[in-house]
Amino acid sequence: MESLINFAYIIASILFIYGIKMLGSASTARRGNQISSLGMLIAVVAVLLTKDMSYTWIIVGLAIGAIIGAIAAKRVQMTGMPELVALFNGFGGLASLLVGWAEYAARPEPPAVTGAAMVLAILIGGITFTGSLIAYLKLSGKMGGNAINFGGQKALNALIALAIIALGFVFVTSHASWALYALIGLSLLLGVLAVIPIGGGDMPVVIAILNSFSGLAASAAGFVIENNVLIVAGCLVGASGLILSIIMCKAMNRTLGNVLFGSFGAATGKTGKAVEGEMKAASVEDAYYVLEAAQSVVFVPGYGMAVAQAQHAVKELAQILEDNGAEVLFAIHPVAGRMPGHMNVLLAEADVPYEQLAEMDDVNPIMSTVDVAIVIGANDVVNPAAVEDESSPIYGMPIIKVYEARTVYALKRGQGAGFSGLVNTLFFGENTRMLYGDAKETITGLVAQFKD
C-alpha cells in the first residue's frame, strides 16, 4: 500500500507540472488548470489510503472547507479577484503553519532536521498568513491602501528576525514548546509589519511574493512530514511566484529589496522636475469627433478602470470603434492594477478577445502610428518622465509610450497625482486632452454620442 501511495504522489506531481506548463498558454490554460486539479484529487485520494486512519474528522474538515471555498469562488466579482487570491493565499500559509505545529503536537521530540523544517513551516506560513491578510484588507479597501511607516520600523523588523533565528535555534536543540509558541507569535507579527509599509501600487509584487511564500511554506511542511508531493508541488509554486515577482519588479524598474524594504521614492530622494504648462480639458463631444475619424485607437487601462468598473462600457466603445472601421488594441502594462494580469482578467470578463490585448513591448513600436490613445485611470505606467527626466524617481521604468500617439485622451477623476505622488508630464503634453470625471460615465457618454 505504501508504495502505491507513493506512486500516486508521483502521478500527482507530473499532473501539477503539466498543469502549470499548460497554464502558460491562453489556448490550453483552462485544461491545464483542470489537469492540475486532477493531480490534487489523486494526491488526496492517495493519502486517504494510509493505514490506521480515522476518517470522521477528515470528512468534517473536507466538507466544511469545500463548501466555504466553493461559495467564495462562485460569489466573487472579477473586480474583487485580487483580494480573494490574497485571502486564499493566506489560508494556505496558515494551513502549512498548523501542519507543522500538529506534527510537533504528535511528536514532541523531533530530530534536528524535522525541527528545523517545523521552524521554517511556521515562519513562512505565519508570514504568508498575516501578510496576505493585510494585503486583503488593503486591496478590499477595509484598510487604507497607503504605506504605513513609523520610526524604527526597520530596526524593529531586524530585531524580530534576530529573535526568530535565536528562538529557532533554541527550539531545534531543546524542543521547548514555549519557543515554538513564541515563534508562531513573532512570525505572525512579522507578516503584518512586512506588508503595512507597502503601498497600493506595489501590491502586484507583494501578492506574487506571498504566492511564492505559500508554496515554500507547503514545501517546508513537506520536509516536516517527509512527504515528496508536498515538497515538489510547494517548490513549483515557490519558484513560479518568485519569477512573477521578479517580472513585476522589472516592470517597475525596481529591485525586490527596494519594494520590500524601501518606501517609494525614499531610497533616492528624487522628486523629479517641476512641470510647466497646463492640463487642457476636453469635452466628450470633442473626443467623439476625433474618435469618429480615427483609424487606429489604443486603450491603456489602469487601476482607475477597475475602480470605476468601466470595463464593460470600454468594451462597448471598442466594439463601436471597430465597427466604425478603426483598428482597436488594448495596451496593458505588466503592473497595471493591483495584481499581476489584473487588467486582462477584467477585460476578459467584459468579453474582449485576447488577441486585442497587447503587451507593452508589442505596442510601443507602433505607438507613433496610432491616431488616438485613450488612457483610462492609468498614471505612472504612461508617465513620460520615466523616459525623459533623469531626476524623476521612476526614471528608467518601462512605460507605454502613449505620448507618441497623435492624440491622447486621459480619463481621470480629478487633477491629483498617482499613487507615487508624482506629477504626470503626459497630462501637460501638447497632444493630450483631459477628460475629467468618472471613467465609466465618460465612456458611456462617448458611446451615447456614437449612437446618436
Next chain:
Amino acid sequence: MLILLLFIFVLAGFLGFELIQKVPSQLHTPLMSGSNAISGITIVGAIIASGALDGKMGIILGVIALILATINVVGGYMVTDRMLAMFHSKKDDK
C-alpha cells in the same frame, strides 16, 4: 533521506523556473491563482494530522489546517476555472 528530499526540492525549483519564464503577462492572474491552489497541497499533511488515532491537540490543529487548505484548494481551482472560462479568442465567437 534528507539528501534525497533536498534533491527533489532543488530539481522542482529549477523546473518551476523553467516552466514559468515564458508565460505571457495576460495569463499572470490565472497562473497565480492556479498555482496558489496547488500550494494547497498542504491538504495532504492536514489529512494525515486530522486522521491520527490519538493525540487530541494534533487532531484539532489538523482539522483547522484541513478546513483552511480545502478552502484554498477548492476555491482556488474553481475561481481560476471561472476566470479562464472568460478568456476567449476571436475565433470562438464566429
